[in-house]
Amino acid sequence: MINYGSKPYRRTTIPSDPRSKSLISACFLMLLAAFLGGCGKEEWHVPPFASTNELVIATVNGPTTFYEDSQGNYTGLEYDLANLFAQKIGMKAKFVLYANREQIEDAVIHHKVHFGAAGLTIPPDGSTDLVYGPTYLGVIPRLVYNSTGPKPSGFESLSGKRIACIADPAIREIVSSLKRKYPDVDFSEMKSESSDELLSSLSDGTTDYAIAYSNQIDIAAHYYPNIAAAFDLAGPRRLSWEFPKDADPALIRKVQDFFDGIEKDGTLQRLVDRYYGHIYRLDQVDIVSFLGSMDKELPPMIAYFQEAESLTGIDWRLLAALSYQESHWDPHATSPTGVRGIMMLTSDTADRLNVSDRLDARQSIVAGARYFAKLKDSIPPEVKEPDRTWYALAAYNLGTAHLLDAMKLAKQLHRNPDSWVDLKDTLPLLSRSGYFGTLSHGFARGGEAVVMVANIRNFYDILGKYKQPSPPMLGANLLR
Secondary structure, three states, X not given: OEEOOOOOOOOOEEEOOOOOOOHHHHHHHHHHHHHHHOOOOOOOOOOXXXXXXXXXXXXXXXXXXXXXXXXXXXXXXXXXHHHHHHHHOOOEEEEEEOOOHHHHHHHHHOOOOOEEEEEXXXXXXXXXXXXXXXXXXXXXXXXXXXXXXXXXXXXXXXXXXXXXXOOOHHHHXXXXXXXXXXXXOEEEEOOOOOHHHHHHHHHOOOOOEEEEEHHHHHHHOOOOXXXXXXXXXXXXXXXXXXXEOOOOHHHHHHHHHHHHHHHHOOHHHHXXXXXXXXXXXXXXXXXXXXXXXXXXXXXXXXHHHHHHHHHHOXXXXXXXXXXXXXXXXXXXXXXXXXXXXXXXXXXXXXXXXXXXXXXXHHHHHHHHHHHHHHHHHHOOOOOOOOHHHHHHHHHHHHOHHHHHHHHHHHHHOOOOOOOHHHHHHHHHHHHOHHHHOOOOOOOOOHHHHHHHHHHHHXXXXXXXXXOOOOOOOXXXXXXX
16 A cells, blocks of 8 residues: 545446547536436446456546546546556456445445445445455545635634535544534535535635545645645545445455555556656645746747647647746746757757747747657657656756666666656666766756656646647647
């Protein structure tokens, strides 16, 4: 395990292949299913595990579980884990979206799905109708406040205040105890399982405080910079998949073997890092500044970034995130080392890409995008996405030669040179004489590249939430 600081939507299945059905269509089907469910009681059951080649998995739509990313693909830690499990055992995966945990447990108990995978904490007292698989992530329940007001030091000062929380058995038990101790505090439970909806309501003042888990808070803070954790309410709670009490023992064994395997080979750590490994780099001031620039400086540049996407196939929002990290979207930015413009191009790079004026925003953006695309092409084919993108971002900062040196060093240190989780620990060693002296290209500020990649990932996440992708016709005329 990794420690980290109504009517159900029945039969709303989403194939693991995101190209098969859009999330918009899925949501329409969910609403239709809910409506039809009110017309008459419907019972259905999935085929037993031993007699099917398709796993049906209950989950919720949210940033820590299952959602559609900026490219229109399904993603999320629970989606990745469950989909990978299905692939490992030679089965297909279908995901059924439910509104909250109560509905998921009903679906699991009544065999409407094979299991639930939705960031589910193991209840303190367990359940006679459910069994739980291996634990894979530790999260901490915390009180969250709106940082435009004072930070509370305890519940004694919250009399008459509204505190909202999601429907979760571990949090429900905490709240039950708090209600007895602080009867004047107004605790309420949301029917939705969406942590984003909960923390958005705190950000906009709909509720005074909220109770959520540490992973949910840290992700939401990038979109709502005025929320912050006040204090812990309990120790870590463990996340697990849940199964009916009479689940096929063969399924339980395969799940146990799966988690044993991905923890041993580092896959679990890499997946957790994909969603949480970059979120600590930015503070509240950074995020507020970025959101302000996104509304003021970015709009005149969007057409240029979208043009660059049409030439390279690289999401304009990723290019914009890279540009913000480089210049804060200042077309006239100039560094002491002579790199200039909104994409901070060197004179040599500009010459190779036929840029006549590095301070011309359009020229700089298109050239920077082409340069970034060339860097991605130069990464060894063993490096797969999304790590391939992170490698290219690092190379944009320190060059391909130093990146290849870091990969060579990672291999010497018995780390995986094709994994960003391992490479980001190796890159800072390029500034230490005991290491860079043995490498072909010597000293480099590898730690700076690691910070840069983390920042860009955060900016890209924020842009993905607030800015729409390019129209489908863009990206047709690829040019390197």
